[in-house]
Amino acid sequence: MPSPRLAPAVISALATISPLPALASSADAWAAHRQMVAAACIRASGLVDARLVGSAIAFDDSLATSAALIAGRYPQAPLAGKEGLSLCLFDRRSRSAQAAPADNWR
Secondary structure, eight states: OOOTTHHHHHHHHHHHHSOGGGGSOOHHHHHHHHHHHHHHHHHHHOOEEEEEEEEEEEOOTTTTEEEEEEEEEOOSGGGTTOEEEEEEEEETTTTEEEEEEOGGGO
16 A cells, blocks of 8 residues: 555646646637537538538536537428528537527527
């Protein structure tokens, strides 16, 4: 069993080799995240000529979810060409997106 006096030394050593900036996300990391959310949500929406409306909203880490509103045109025959909206939730842990029609948000 390790000595109780060894624990503070190990924690101190780990703290010195772990740089503080790694604790916060960089501007580049957030930009890459926004691009990943936009691409995944556009794909998940199934809309043609889809685009992000505004910017995605990132919830805190307890939810690990980002939400995005996507606009585009429906490809399905009965609605072909009609403008549509899709609400997308992006799971930051699994990096997967799920979208649902949100036309009633107009």
